[in-house]
Amino acid sequence: MSNGRPFEKWSVSICPLCFRRVPMRVYEENNVIYLEKTCPEHGKFEDIYWGDAEYYKWFEKNWNTAKYIGSGLENPHSQIDRGCPYDCGICPQHKTHTILGIIDVTNRCVTYDCELILEDGSIVEIGRFVDENLPLDGSGSGIIAKPIRVLSCNPPKPTYPDVIAVHRLKAPNSLVRICTVSGVELKVTPDHEILIDGEYGAQLVRADQLRVGDLIYAPARINVNVKNLPVLELIDDYRLYVHPDDVLMELIRRKAREAYGSLRRAISQLQLKYWNLYDLSVGINFRDFKRLCEKLGIDQEFSLTHIEKVSWRKKTVELKAKYFDEDLAYLIGLIASDGSLSTSRSRGIYTTNFHSTEPELVKKAKHIVEALFPGTKCHVYTDGRGCLRLSFNNLLVYDLIEKVVIEGELKEIFKLPDKCITAFLRGYFDGDGTVSLASNSVYYVTSSRKRAVRIVQLLRRCGILASMHERQGSGFSKSSYYVVVISGFKDVSTFVKVIGSNHPKKFEKLKQLAVEGRVRKIGKSRREIVPRICIKLLAEVINHHRLSRVTLYPEDPSYLSKVLTGKRNTTKTTLRKILSRLRDLELCEKCKSIVQIAWRYSSEDFFLDEVKMLEVVASKDEYVYDITVDKNHLFAANGLIYVSNCNMACPICFAYAGAVNYVYEPTYEQIVGMIKLFRSSRPWAANALQFSGGEPTLRNDLPDLVREAKRAGIRHVEVNTNGIRLAEDLDYYSRLLDAGMDTIYLQFDGLREEIYLKLRGRGGLVDVKNRVIENARKIGHKSIVLVVTLAKGVNDGDLGDIVRYAINNRDVIRCVNIQPISMAGRARKEEMRKMRITIPDAVKLIEEQTNGAVSKWSWRPVNWPLPIAKGMEVVKNRTYPEFTLHPHCGAATFLVAKEDGSFTPITELVDVDNFAQVFWGMYYLGVGGHSRRAKLEALKLLPMVKSELIRNLLKDIITKGSYEALGRLMYNVVMVGIMHFQDVWNLDLDRVNRCGIHYATPDGKIISFCTFNSIHRTAFEEKFKQPIEDWMKKTGKKLIDYA
Known part of the structure; x- marks a missing residue:
């Protein structure tokens, strides 16, 4: 080094592919220090070691010849077997003390079928969402390039932060199945955290540390940014033909001439039928129509809402329903509850049926069909036992029911405006709902668990809480069915006021249920449960200012005293009344802030859903899934309870x-x-x-x-x-x-x-x-x-x-x-x-x-x-x-x-x-x-x-x-x-x-x-990944407390 020769020394490294120990040459070239190593199996590897040879040699000469090389560390758990770096633990070859010790304390998921609710109202399975956004290189994590917002919360207020990354991880051997009083069911990895009510407010607790009786934060109302959907947006049927109106047809012809020089050339290059751009009476195949509009740059919404008629197999009906409206949503609700489909494709017959014992419902359904789709012939049949059947042949309605109800499991309904949601729920209730005056409750009944979950989600869109319960049938098959129950003063009242019924008998029962005296007898709903922190905060302010119970709650001062000492529970309604009175008083700045926090936790934006059952279940899937959510690091699993997520996804971690x-x-x-x-x-x-x-x-x-x-x-x-x-x-x-x-x-x-x-x-x-x-x-x-x-x-x-x-x-x-x-x-x-x-x-x-x-x-x-x-x-x-x-x-x-x-x-x-x-x-x-x-x-x-x-x-x-x-x-x-x-x-x-x-x-x-x-x-x-059973044995802790 001192005489200016290029630097060279030998050390030992590993093959980057198979980790075999290999000799490594460290050498100087063009004032840069490089390394070179050769694996017998994978060949030669070269890389930069240090970017400046002069600097390298300065450090090497003055500080690598130290008078003292170190006394090393003793660790009884280490032994030399294969040698460094395979036995690393620290072995006796190691010379340096621990200057800084590091302990990794984290590294979390839910199953594929857990659903996410996006800001536009879309409902997607997390597994599909993750798979579609993973990079093509097979990595288990990926960065979201476009802004996608998911239902979350800034406790306790619902929000829609961005999803910034997705993760797919190998599933552990066991999962924790969580069931709540409202019927929510979720399977998560043991380390996944759930947002529960703690002593000091909302806190995250691992799934394997949950207990029966814990209260989980959940959205009481789901608001989404929606716009009304064109009816034809959900259809993609090659059998359907569409007939544009004059405005759209003129626009198509003008743009075709501009793009291709003439209509004939446009027809040829777009592979259309000759009459598609000339004879409006024939119509255009729907798929060709969408392709044509896309090629010509015509806005999709504009094109779909300028269709006058639809036709199939020589049958033509008018399309008055350009967008989803309340009548169409109500009709779909009726058919989803008590309808059926039948077809004879060879004859071009696509029949939709609605069954009911109530003539008024059949009459209303018939009126809606004829008003929205003029030209549709409706027939009403009776089976002789008082059951009526409305039947009509309409491929468009058939496709809608197939797409929205059967294939989509009502996901598309969730994206509609509020008025359409309430109309759909009214229709479904008129078909498969009931009113129980004995229990002061309203019920939906369905044979499908997925359908029941969707009804619960749709009710949350309206700010109505409902619980879902599985029941065993009493008939020959004894098959299960699901009941969605609405109970509690505010929820029943909201249902009667917002959703109601067109069924005469059910309408009368709802009127009886809504009578003031009866409504008061209806029990408090889960939405009224007050988080524990609120009482602590309330007591702190009252004690700090020595406020009179009579001033704050003159209706019953002793009741307030019992609430403050934990002898009585209170409701959010009562709490907000007390907090409103506190806001009118002269308080110190600290107490004003405390009142504001308590006010936030008394919000009706959320409710507390009680854990009813916990069990360890075997994992049946290969993977589990997670997302990284910006800011809040929470998302609403199935749109119904809040759970945590990884809060970053660094590509260089x-x-x-x-x-x-x-x-x-x-x-x-x-x-x-x-x-x-x-x-x-x-x-x-x-x-x-x-x-x-x-x-x-x-x-x-x-x-x-x-x-x-x-x-x-x-x-x-x-x-x-x-x-x-x-x-x-x-x-x-x-x-x-x-x-x-x-x-x-x-x-x-x-x-x-x-x-x-x-x-x-x-x-x-x-x-x-x-x-x-x-x-x-x-x-x-x-x-x-x-x-x-x-x-x-x-x-x-x-x-x-x-x-x-x-x-x-x-x-x-x-x-x-x-x-x-x-x-x-x-x-x-x-x-x-x-x-x-x-x-x-x-x-x-x-x-x-x-x-x-x-x-x-x-x-x-x-x-x-x-x-x-x-x-x-x-x-x-x-x-x-x-x-x-x-x-x-x-x-x-x-x-x-x-x-x-x-x-x-x-x-x-x-x-x-x-x-x-x-x-x-x-x-x-x-x-x-x-x-x-x-x-x-x-x-x-x-x-x-x-x-x-x-x-x-x-x-x-x-x-x-x-x-x-x-x-x-x-x-x-x-x-x-x-x-x-x-x-x-x-x-x-x-x-x-x-x-x-x-x-x-x-x-x-x-x-x-x-x-x-x-x-x-x-x-x-x-x-050190471990099943929950092993965790329980090692810690001696009991995972589940059965009530």
Whole structure:
């Protein structure tokens, strides 16, 4: 190296395809350091090792020949079998202490048939939705390119946030089947979280921790953005012919001449019949018509609503019903409840039948058919037992019933405007509904479970709650049927007022049910159940202002007292009456805010659905499915109860490596065990820990885990997070801080939305990051690390702005940690190597983007603190972690901020290299038995420091050796670090043996970061996915409490 020859050395790596150990040549070419390795089976692989040979050799010469290579770690769970990196656990070959321990605490789903409700009213099975939006490369996750919004909630208010990603995962062995009092049934993975009523409001609880009697948040009314559908939009029948009106026909002819020069040429090129553009009486085949309009650029809605007639097999009827209206929806409701279809295709007969014992209904149905489709001949027959049958031959109506009722299971009805929904429900009720004056209830009856679910959903569109129950028939077949029950004061009243009936006898019964005296006797519905937090909040305000019960509830002050002490339950109606009176009083600002929160939780937008039954069931499908929902991270499963989801889907996530194949989420007990494992290492017990994932803030028990880490003796606890929950939930952030969390390790890729769209698969994240910073200020948190995933061509031009952002927010930001992209997890694809960037590349970019303020010579390798740790051992007579990391694993510098916002690297204020040599001298004097002389050597340090501020702080650090003194230093500077993690393409086992960032696993292993993400993650997550039965045996907890 010293005589200018090209650099070359040999190490050991692995084949990126089969993981076989292979020799690796590291060599210099054109001032770049490359690696080359050859697998006997898969051939040669080449990659960039370091982007600057001069810089590489500087680090290699000055810091890879350290006087001390490390004492290593002892882990009783490790043994050498196949050798590094296969036995990684940490084995005796490993030389570096755990500088930072990492525990992954998350990584979640529902079955294929779970339904999503989209903002436009579409109902889609989550399995189909996910499959249609997955990338073609077979990945188990995909980013949603176009905006699609799904029913969710910002507890407790329903909302429609964007779906930003989809996920398909291998199904576990067992699922949890959840059944509620209202008849909702859902099968989810054990770790999927359900939004339930907790002591402090809405909270997410894992499915395997639910209990019978828990109350689940659910939408009481489903509002969707709909527009009325043209009737013909749902039809695609080659047997049907359409006859455009004069306006549309003239438009078609004009556009055909403009596009093709003449009608004849248009007919030829579009492969139409000659008469299609000339003879209106013949009509155009419906599929040809739609193709023609599409080719000519005619708006679909315009074309479908300018059809005068439809025909088939010499039968022609007028089309008065251009759009769905109340009459057509009512007719479909009647036929869906008590109708049938029959056909004789050879004769062109497509018969729709409606059966009823009520002549008025048959008469009304006949009138609607003849009014909407003039020319349709209707016939009424009787079976001699009082049952009437209305029959008519109309292919259009036949197709509608087949498409909407039979194939679509009423999904298309759900997309219609409210007035059409109520008309359909009225028609269905008139056919298959009943009124029970004995139970003051209204019923729908159907033989189809899917149909019953749809009726419940349609009733929610009208703001009516209903429950669904399975009944056993008493006839010969004893087949099951389903009853949809509407009960409760408000729901029955709303049904009578909004839906009603055209059936004379049912109408009379509804009138009786709606009589005021009877309505008052109807019980309270589930919509009136008050969340627990409301009573706590109400009591807090009343007690704080010493308010009189008589003032707030003069109707019955003693009742209010019993409610506040938990002796009586109340209703949302009563609660809102009390809260309205509180709003009229002069309250302090805090109590005004509390009243507002209680008001929100007394909303009628939601109700609480009680868990009736829980059971463990075998998983019959290969996959389970999930979506990532923006902002709220919740969606309404089947549109009926709220459940959680993954809150990000980063294409470059380390933790994704096995997401296609399993669900992995260690239990609370396993995580505590891993904390203790880190503390049991010798000679150095780890005292810095990071909770990672997945996204660790998805766990509600994370504050408790932080507390466990502190209790175990971990001095520094940080949480690796995308920041979404901390931006939105200040209380959760505060609870983490109160539990002892020291640092937020905040994903921060830049200040431009385009960066996040590329790296994280979604936008809107710049605001999220800024809100985390502001929330930190609000609660007094002063330790945030900005973590930058650096990718070439994406955010490599943003490093200067990120550094300046950190300096400007140095009251809370302690560090910027830059991580050049590693090809692990979701980034484990050959094409992602185009984004490869190395440490010297990043150093040069920062030099350029800070106008030389931070030069390439301002940086030192990550093992630079080693002599300080060894020297302090002598001064303080105690053990410190040994920073014997490989010098090419990372680089760092400290920027000292000035009042004007400018900054200076610490290397310009301190002679850091001689500084390190003094500490080495102290160490070797100490081990030679001259500890007094070693301490005196420390006096040489202060003259090397040009800054008086830093000199005073260093006095405390050297003399006290405390975290507090170090903290005061850090509040005046911002650290910038670069850590280049390895992947299977550039793995160097020399670096692995000196890794200081370690993962813990549930089986007692401690594994180097790079080998865990590149090699071991999939195997360990596969190993520790477990059926619910095993979870119950291990924890001793009972999953189900049967009532």
